[in-house]
Amino acid sequence: MMRATFIGLTISELLFLSLPAHSQMGMGPGMGMGHGMMNMSMVRHHFAMMNGIDPRYASMENPLQANSQNIDGGKKLFEQNCARCHGVTGRGDGRDGESLNPRPANVAAASKMPMATDGYLYWTITEGGVPLGTGMPAFGGVLKEQEIWEIITYLRVL
Numbered sequence: 811m812m813r814a815t816f817i818g819l820t821i822s823e824l825l826f827l828s829l830p831a832h833s834q835m836g837m838g839p840g841m842g843m844g845h846g847m848m849n850m851s852m853v854r855h856h857f858a859m860m861n862g863i864d865p866r867y868a869s870m871e872n873p874l875q876a877n878s879q880n881i882d883g884g885k886k887l888f889e890q891n892c893a894r895c896h897g898v899t900g901r902g903d904g905r906d907g908e909s910l911n912p913r914p915a916n917v918a919a920a921s922k923m924p925m926a927t928d929g930y931l932y933w934t935i936t937e938g939g940v941p942l943g944t945g946m947p948a949f950g951g952v953l954k955e956q957e958i959w960e961i962i963t964y965l966r967v968l
Contacts, residue, residue, distance in 0.1 A: 857941065899968070937950065
């Protein structure tokens with residue numbers, strides 16, 4: 811049963827990733843297939859599928875309730891730390907991310923993917939692009955654990 815669930819989730823993710831990048835994964839207008847740029851969501855997804863995530867993060871679960879206080883706190887932190895690249899609505903269309911290759915992820919969509927567990931998102935924010943060699947800064951030394959969880963809580967409702 812567990813194997814069938816894993817296979818089903820993997821197929822769903824592959825189908826999701828096969829959709830045009832600009833429609834689901836954060837490519838902005840004019841950044842269609844012809845630009846040859848792999849989106850950050852796809853880079854991270856491929857890396858995690860091939861290598862897994864750091865075991866320290868794999869089983870983590872968000873301890874925060876999705877209440878207005880935590881969501882509002884996460885929104886404020888997202889706007890302060892993430893929106894410049896990921897955009898105010900989390901679609902990867904922030905002004906500072908326009909020149910990055912790969913482009914910032916559409917975290918509004920990516921955070922809803924089955925692979926985007928709490929541990930996966932915590933790993934993403936904490937380690938940034940360091941494991942992947944991309945431009946996303948690591949926020950593990952900048953944000954407190956509570957703040958990272960608040961951002962994750964907010965991402966779930968974007």
